[in-house]
Structure formats: C-alpha cells, structure tokens
Amino acid sequence: MLGELAESGEGALLTGSAEQSGRTAAEPWPPSARRPHPVEFRPAEADPAGPRPTVPRVFAAAPPPPEDPDEVRILAASRVVRRGARVISLTRIEFDLLHFLAANPRRVFTRPQLLSNVWGYEHAVARTVDVHVRRLRAKLGNTIPMVTTVYGVGYRLADEARVSVDPHR
DSSP states (O other): OBOEEEEETTEEEEEEEETTTTEEEEEEEOGGGOOSSOOBOOOGGGOTTOOOOOOOOOOOOOOOOOOOTTOEEEETTTTEEEETTEEEOOOHHHHHHHHHHHHSTTOOEEHHHHIIIIISOSOSOTHHHHHHHHHHHHHHOSSSOOEEEETTTEEEEOTTOOEEEETTO
16 A cells, blocks of 8 residues: 655645445645655555554452551441450440540540540539540550540540541441
8 A cells, every 4th residue: 555645836745545345534634744755555454563462351349458557447336346356345335435535636525525425414523524535545455546635624635546437437
C-alpha cells in the first residue's frame, strides 16, 4: 500500500488507501514536511514485532491495609470496638463513653457533662465516671493512651489516640 503525493499549489496532499478497510484518508501536508523518501505503509500483519496479544485484566478489590495494632476502630452500628485485629469487649456504658469522646476529639468534658451525655442523667456520684474511665483504659491497653485526664476539669480523647468511627458497620 503506497501513498500518492500530489502537488497542489502551496502544499501537498498525502492520500493513502487501505485496501482491507476500504477507507481513504486525506490530510494536508505542508511543504516543510515533505520528505525526499517515499512514505512506507505497512499493514498491521507485517509488523515486525508481531500482533500484540490481548491480555485479559482482572479487576479485584484491593486487599485491606495491614492492621495497625494501636488503631482503635469503633463500628457504631454493630457496637464493636477493635484495636488492631483484636476485638475488645466493652459494656454498654464503656462503649458509649468511648464513642462520645471519639465523636468529640480534643474537647474536654467535665464529669457532670459526661454523666448527662453518656449516662443520660445528671444526679449521680461523679466518681462513677472515674471508675468507668479506669476500666475503659484497662481494656484498651496501655501502649498508647486513649483517654486523657485534664486535671481539675475532666476527660478527653488523647491527642496520640488513633481512633476511627465507622457509623455504618
């Protein structure tokens, strides 16, 4: 298959026809792009590299990232808490306390505020909060503190705590 170079006024027109496809292609060819050598057309079958095989591609979900042993994941809908790959068994109040602090990071809550927001009542012994925080800390482990005491004020989620809340699981 050879193209035909036709001179016409200011420029040339390169036309070529592909016998197999039955198509004719024409495009303007400026004088500066003219070559002294003829343009060589080769059909795809004559490609020296040969035909490229079609490779089927399988799209699978990416594997989950490796578990961080210090990250705490709160699965709110199923009320499950995980630290790394380990499931931590918490009571209802411990779960609600951790979830409340995780939903309000860096905010300090007094004991009466926690009693009102987590327990749902205001008239109780403030030391109840201390006992539940101590039990929650013991269950979560001591590698990275999760709940920080702000002396003279109350409690908050620790700055170093790596906590993620998934409301749909």
